[in-house]
Amino acid sequence: MSAVRIARISEEPIRLAEHVDAIDDPRMGAETSFVGRVRDHDPDAAGAVTALEYTAHPDAQTALSAIAARAAEAHGAIVAVSHRIGRLEVGDAAVVIAVAAAHRGEAFAACRDIIEDIKRELPVWKRQLEADGTAAWKGLGG
Amino acid sequence: MSAVRIARISEEPIRLAEHVDAIDDPRMGAETSFVGRVRDHDPDAAGAVTALEYTAHPDAQTALSAIAARAAEAHGAIVAVSHRIGRLEVGDAAVVIAVAAAHRGEAFAACRDIIEDIKRELPVWKRQLEADGTAAWKGLGG
Numbered sequence: 704m705s706a707v708r709i710a711r712i713s714e715e716p717i718r719l720a721e722h723v724d725a726i727d728d729p730r731m732g733a734e735t736s737f738v739g740r741v742r743d744h745d746p747d748a749a750g751a752v753t754a755l756e757y758t759a760h761p762d763a764q765t766a767l768s769a770i771a772a773r774a775a776e777a778h779g780a781i782v783a784v785s786h787r788i789g790r791l792e793v794g795d796a797a798v799v800i801a802v803a804a805a806h807r808g809e810a811f812a813a814c815r816d817i818i819e820d821i822k823r824e825l826p827v828w829k830r831q832l833e834a835d836g837t838a839a840w841k842g843l844g845g
Numbered sequence: 846m847s848a849v850r851i852a853r854i855s856e857e858p859i860r861l862a863e864h865v866d867a868i869d870d871p872r873m874g875a876e877t878s879f880v881g882r883v884r885d886h887d888p889d890a891a892g893a894v895t896a897l898e899y900t901a902h903p904d905a906q907t908a909l910s911a912i913a914a915r916a917a918e919a920h921g922a923i924v925a926v927s928h929r930i931g932r933l934e935v936g937d938a939a940v941v942i943a944v945a946a947a948h949r950g951e952a953f954a955a956c957r958d959i960i961e962d963i964k965r966e967l968p969v970w971k972r973q974l975e976a977d978g979t980a981a982w983k984g985l986g987g
Binding site: 719720723729730731732733734735736737738739740741742743793794805807810811814815818 | 861862865871872873874875876877878879880881882883884885935936947949952953956957960
């Protein structure tokens, strides 16, 4: 009963509610979600973060679909995941994940696997714009 | 910056969006949520589950507040959690948790701690109503 309902890379704002609605299934007793947002500070930054610019490699869509499918299969889960690219302001959601599974163990594991795989494998880079006018490229895992 | 924004035991339907809105904070880069729903089957049940009746001990509200405060403090998190009682139909949310933290590790850990503590400690019991007319009490941890 595993399935990927959304696996999307897009410049549009991401709505958690759309992802939670997409995974709804009466056979599933547990739902988890994760939202990763642009924070207003970074311990490594010279000044406050004002925005981030995300850039995706052309292979990123295929990679995100594979990450979602792998987690769905491994945990018998229903998955919806989106990564936003382009310029994001502080507070904007960069990643949204929603997962439904029969029980909470699988639901947490699938959600966690997806964000860790995104950080490790997804070819999306971010350029951090800071209040003092500097900009720094941040690799995967940030 | 840890805080408990909602810690509620109520007979009213629980809305995830209310909980997600309650934990919103620009200092927090990661948000997690958990929803536990009444499933339409149980491997131990004689027939399909048609509904559950949840009953809370009078101390349950105090216990839920303590669980929420402990997780918020331990992980520097902002927490919103509700447990519904009374009669719930298949698909209804029995527990909703939303957590915001600086990073994903703390956000996942706080959310997981809260649901495990609820299952282990919260004095709420459920009576499972099955399609064949039988009813079975289920203890904590179900």
